[in-house]
Amino acid sequence: MDSEIKQFSALLLFGNIENLILAAQGVDAHVDPVGLAALSLTAVFCWFLIGTFGTRIAMKYARYINFIGGFAIFVLGLQAMMESIPGILAFLH
Template identity: 75%
Template sequence: MDPELRHFFPLLFFGNIENLILAAQGVDAHVDPLGLAILSLIAVLCWLLIGTFGTKFAMKYARAINFIGGFAIFVLGVQAILASIPGMLAFFH
């Protein structure tokens, strides 16, 4: 892996976890799987284009990007956990 890109590895790793969380939320909300898959692929393509063409510009902001991305992933994870609590409590009744 390119040493300059190593700074973005945690964001890539936790971004994949975020995708799993969002997919689980889509399943829980009974979203059309095909529509969700198409929107997910569009989002991935957009991020690929942004990453490909914006990497050189973003290098000087790598620390801020990692923090903001990590914070967003954390907030989405907490949101997913809080949304699932009522269903978990109903399971035990």
């Protein structure tokens, strides 16, 4: 794998985990799955375009991008867990 792209492999992996978390939140909120899929595909396509054309510029900031992306994923994961606690506690009682 090219060393320039290798820097972003962790962000790619955790970005996929983030998509799973967001999809689970959409299911829990009873969002229309077709609409959610359309919005997800639109977001992926937009990120693909940004990634394709913005990679050269972003290489200078790879460390910052990885940190911010990882932090956002961490916060979204915490949010998902915090929102599920009442349901878990209700299930246990």
